[in-house]
Amino acid sequence: MKKVAALATLLTLTSALAAAPKDTLVYQMSSDIPTMDPGVTYDTASGAVVENIYETLLTYSGASLTKLEPLLATKWTISNGGKTYTFDLRKGVKFHSGNAMTCADAEYTFERNLVTNSAESGNWFLAESLLGTGANAADDKTITWARIDKAVECNNAGQLVFTLPSVDPAFLAKLAFPGQSVVDQKHAAGLGEWNGKEATWKDWVGKDLTNSKLSQNPSGTGAYKLVRKDANTVLATAFDSYWGKKPALKNVIFQKVSEIAARQQAFLRGDADIIDGGGRAVDTEQVKGKPGVLWVDNLPNTSATAFFMNENIKNAGLLGSGKLDGRGIPATFFKDANVRRAFSYSFNYDQYIRDVQKGAGKQRTMLLPESFPGYDAKVSTYTYDKAKAEAFFKRAYGGQLWKNGFTLTTNYRAGSEPSQKAMEILKANVEALNPKFRVNIQAKQWSEMLKDSKDGKEAMTIMGWAPDYADPDNFMYTFYSSNGYYNPRLNWKDSQIDKWLDQARATVNTAERNRLYSLVGKKAYEQAPYILVPAGVGYTFVSANLVGVSASNYNPMISFANTGTFWKELSKK
Template sequence: MKKIAALSTLLILTSALAVSPKDTLVVQEASDIPTMDPGVTYDTASGAITENLYETLLTYSGASLTKLEPLLATKWTISNGGKTYTFDLRKNVKFHSGGAMTCADAEYSFERNLVTNSAESGNWFIAESLLGTGANANDDKTITWARIDKAVECNAAGQLVFNLPAVDPAFLAKLAYTGQSVVDSKYAAKLGEWSGKEADWKTWVGKDLTNSKLSQAPSGTGAYKFVRKDANAFLATAFDGYWGKKPAIKNIVIQKVPELAARQQAFLRGDADIIEGGGRAVDEEQIKGKAGVLWIDNLPNTVSTAFFMNENIKSTGLLGSGKLDGKGIPATFFKDSNVRRAFSYAFNYQQYITDVQNGKGKQRTMLLPDTFPGYDAKIGTYSYDAAKAKQYFQRAWGGQVWKNGFVMTANYRAGSVPAQTAMEILKKNVEALNPKFRVNIQAKPWSEMLADSKSGKEAMIVIGWAPDYADPDNFMYTFYSSNGYYFPRNNWKDAQVDKWLEQARNTVNTAERNRLYSLVGKKAYEQAPYILMPAGIAYTFVRDSLTGVSAANYNPMTSFSSTGTLWKDLGKK
């Protein structure tokens, strides 16, 4: 209790300190933290927390995107033609609750993910590996408890065994994702979570774990354990019982500070060690070169970002009149490809590169990092062209869009300067085409926008995708398949694209996969389901008193504050 009280006092005092304490890491972000339950962690803000409180069987080695090394596992073997994986687990590992980690905890964790597998989680891709489908038992009646139980089990030697229905070359990489962390099964059951038994599994199928009891009181094996959280701050402290090397920094304080100027001032004073920046142009002007700043540039960018144009908007609050009468838009406004292409030509990509990325960005042809296999640089790209935008708007909806005009509302993540700037550029250019065009933009809290976009309630948003595992399927299927994770956000569907993507994930022939992804990219260029945002050259900055952040150990598969590191790898001098 004394430790908790001391940390609570620390939280109150931090903003008044000239320099954050040497034993404390202070981070300021614009976003809130939607969840701390790894079973439903599927956004970077949540992932930045769970990857430090919990641990996975495997992790990426150093800065590599392809080399994996043991974490909670010590070794593994692959048999049965690549369909059976057997893991030896690390001994003497404790949970934050004090209980010892066993194979039963690992089995429970994966079975829990397969059972719940809600639309809010990223468990679709592990379900595809272990069950042959990304669905849960409510959506696919062929999924039984027997299938789930067989998919992952502990053998007599205490080893964890996965039984896959088909070969999956990306399976090991999927296990390194923070959502596949091992949770404390006995502790979770005592909280009132799923028992781990067949008796109550059906009541947990598809259940949203975002605000679960485990999210409110997490217990992992990570180097840091949770202390408390409220609407504006998160506190964690080093776990004394951690099995690995003891972290150099004792306390973690993450503060929600929506205003960029306030974050910048705190950072430059030394009150915060790391902050969420405002995009390259802003950060280079306000932060780079200032006293006490460590700036690291030319880092790999594995994020793809786009404007989503929802073809079936379920929120009437964003539609105005709901008709093409000059006072609103219909729910299917973006279903006409002429509308989508018009918006694509109305965005000034070079202005975004200049204003947000300070000239250090480039357009991609696909929503796939250009360092990944399958990327085709020869596919066309859109450019700002007011004449073409006008031409497509005049065609849209049989001429009704141009004749009557429209009013629509688009939301962007509160505190995100790049997203706000992108929206402002698009708004200005679209409205300049026709005095009857109106695009209203407004800021919205991240957790609310995340939930509403998953439900198809957002008309247009800017959102990105960071890879769960280093394979092109994780981007291409996610963005372009009608069975992909992002489909409910934009509701774009093309039967031929779906076919190509299924073919690509069912072959290990790299050349054939690349050919199929190129076909998808070309079709997407023609149909314009997204406005592709220019990709910046990645960078990060921290206070120069912070150690452990460098280009050599930067891994983009790590979520935390864009530094590519875990808390346990940081220190302060």
């Protein structure tokens, strides 16, 4: 009780922007923490906490995106033609509740994720591996308890065994995702969560775990345990019974501070060790080069962003007349590849890099980070070319588009200056080609855009993707497959690309996968389903007193505040 009281006092002081103590890490964030339940962790804010109070079977080795090393597992073997994975688990590991971690906890964790699976939870890609479908039992009636139970089991030797219906070259990388962290079964069941039994599993199918009792009272095996959480603050402290090396920092405090100016002031005073920045232009002007600031630049950018051109717009409100008569567009406006190519040549990529990314940007050849296997730098790219844009517009719809003109209405994420600027660049260049061309752009709330785009109701949007796991499949299938996560947002299909992507999923031969992804990139360039937005060069900044953040150990798959490292690896001078 005395320890909790002392920590509560510390929390109060730090919330009032008292100087951050040497044994305490203070991070000021711009958003809240949606959940602390690993079973529904699917955003970076939640992941920044979950990945530190819970642990996965394996993790990334240092800064590598391709090398994995044991964490709660000690080793693993692959057999049965790549369809069976057997894990030896670490002994002597305790949960924050005091319960000992056993194989039964790991089995419960993955069965729970398969049972509660939903598109919002991120467990869809685990289900793809273990059940052969990303659906749950409510959406796919062929999913039974027997299938779930068989997919993950503990054998007589206490080893955890996964049995896949087919080869999945990305399976190990998926297990490093924070949402696959091992959960304390006894603790969870005691709170009223699913008890892991067949008799009750149907009651939990697809259940939203965001505000679960486990989220409110987590129990992981991580180096830090939760002490307190409210709407604006999270307080965690080092776990005395942690199985690994004792962390240098005793306490970690997250504070929600919405205003960027307030975060900047606290950071420059030394009241916060890390803050959410405001983008490269803002951070360069307000923070870079100031006393007490460590700026780390030229970091890998592992997200990908694009304009989506929807080939079946299911929203009459965006179609105007619904015809190619200058006053609107048909729902299938972007189905003509010449339209997509014309728009791709109309975007000024260099201007975007110069004005929005302040010169720190790079045009990619594919919607795949260049640090990932499978990226082919030799694939052709579009450039801003007025003559080619005009030529393709004149070819579109047998010349009718150029003759009659069109009015296109597009939405961008409200409050996103990069998205607004990108839309303005495209609008200006398209309208300059023909006085009969009109592009109307308007801001829209992000939550509404997410829903409407998923339902195919946006004509053109700008959206990005950050990886769930470090495998090219997570980008290539997501963006380019007609069965991919993003397909309902653009309704584009190429049967040859689908075939190549399925082949890449069915082999563990890296060279063959790379060849197939290169073919996808080349065909996608030809078909132009997206306009690829240049990728910004990654950077981060922290207090100069903080030790452990550097380019050499930065791993972009670690969520915490763009530091690329775990809390337990940080210390202070």
